Amino acid sequence: MSSPSWFCETQLRDLPSGCRIMITCDKCGGQREESVRQLVNEARVGAMYLDLIEWAFSCADFHCGGSVSFGIFTPVEVAKHTPAMLLRA
Ligand SMILES: [Zn+2]
Numbered sequence: 001m002s003s004p005s006w007f008c009e010t011q012l013r014d015l016p017s018g019c020r021i022m023i024t025c026d027k028c029g030g031q032r033e034e035s036v037r038q039l040v041n042e043a044r045v046g047a048m049y050l051d052l053i054e055w056a057f058s059c060a061d062f063h064c065g066g067s068v069s070f071g072i073f074t075p076v077e078v079a080k081h082t083p084a085m086l087l088r089a
Helices: 005-009 036-043 050-056
Strands: 020-025 031-035 068-073
Touching (some): 005 050, 020 036, 031 036, 050 068
């Protein structure tokens, strides 16, 4: 695995709540977007590490069920020290 280590060491709630996560299906390429605030408050995964959440999520299309990759981005210039976007093949 080529995951940057911060991805395994960062809990969702450690991200600025203004961050958004682009969830891309590895299989069909379908994308959806979730806000960190929404995931913490509604999905209650704030205490989970990012790599575990990524692993736990699957494609929004029930019939696809592919695994997903997270891209984390923030609408404001906050995250100079964390990658603005994760690109993983
Ligand atoms: Zn899919």
